[in-house]
Amino acid sequence: DQQVKQNSPSLSVQEGRISILNCDYTNSMFDYFLWYKKYPAEGPTFLISISSIKDKNEDGRFTVFLNKSAKHLSLHIVPSQPGDSAVYFCAAMRRSNDYKLSFGAGTTVTVRA
Amino acid sequence: GAGVSQSPSNKVTEKGKDVELRCDPISGHTALYWYRQSLGQGLEFLIYFQGNSAPDKSGLPSDRFSAERTGGSVSTLTIQRTQQEDSAVYLCASSLALIGTSGRAGGELFFGEGSRLTVL
Numbered sequence: 001d002q003q004v005k006q007n008s009p010s011l012s013v014q015e016g017r018i019s020i021l022n023c024d025y026t027n028s029m030f031d032y033f034l035w036y037k038k039y040p041a042e043g044p045t046f047l048i049s050i051s052s053i054k055d056k057n058e059d060g061r062f063t064v065f066l067n068k069s070a071k072h073l074s075l076h077i078v079p080s081q082p083g084d085s086a087v088y089f090c091a092a093m094r095r096s097n098d099y100k101l102s103f104g105a106g107t108t109v110t111v112r113a
Numbered sequence: 114g115a116g117v118s119q120s121p122s123n124k125v126t127e128k129g130k131d132v133e134l135r136c137d138p139i140s141g142h143t144a145l146y147w148y149r150q151s152l153g154q155g156l157e158f159l160i161y162f163q164g165n166s167a168p169d170k171s172g173l174p175s176d177r178f179s180a181e182r183t184g185g186s187v188s189t190l191t192i193q194r195t196q197q198e199d200s201a202v203y204l205c206a207s208s209l210a211l212i213g214t215s216g217r218a219g220g221e222l223f224f225g226e227g228s229r230l231t232v233l
Binding site: 002004006009032034041042043044045046049089091093094095096098099100101102103104105106 | 116117122144146148153154155156157158161169172204206211212213217218219220221222223224225226227
């Protein structure tokens with residue numbers, strides 16, 4: 001049972017433009033959300049996170065938005081750069097007492113020069 | 114190296130054979146996790162270790178799967194009598210302390226490069 005869903009398997013964007021990645025979740029107990037980035041032949045690396053008490057968190061070119069009522073979050077990358085080409089995973093957890101992350105299937109982002 | 118190390122990076126095996134996948138976590142990390150990613154799926158949680166103990170094995174797909182950790186360091190995931198549906202990338206991650214405790218969260222997870230298993 002997929003509790004975290006990324007419905008767009010791929011996204012192509014021109015360099016300099018905004019990349020918007022979407023993620024939906026079903027478990028209302030999740031209170032912490034993360035985005036991981038993965039290059040080929042490498043493990044996922046943590047990118048940015050947001051707690052359920054916030055609706056926005058920004059780190060440089062990366063901003064994550066959380067809409068709890070819609071159980072939806074998104075990652076914005078502005079401006080997109082060729083080095084951003086990777087697979088992006090959305091993940092969620094219950095920070096209080098859970099030790100496992102629930103991941104989406106990932107979105108492959110390709111930034112065109 | 115300073116990161117999480119996994120071996121083998123690629124393994125092709127015949128159906129019915131046993132395989133062992135190894136994970137060497139970051140030195141000093143007490144928590145270790147195994148995930149797997151099947152084609153087109155998200156990462157699926159398998160098992161975690163706190164020290165050498167695995168309190169929750171419910172994520173293991175079947176009794177053909179087992180895992181152990183010795184010396185609070187290296188972990189081995191063993192799949193017996195492999196089936197084609199076991200084909201996946203098996204990812205190991207470690208963290209300084211167990212996430213989900215004392216406010217710790219998944220941003221503190223460090224993943225290895227994964228072991229790609231193909232069962233013919």
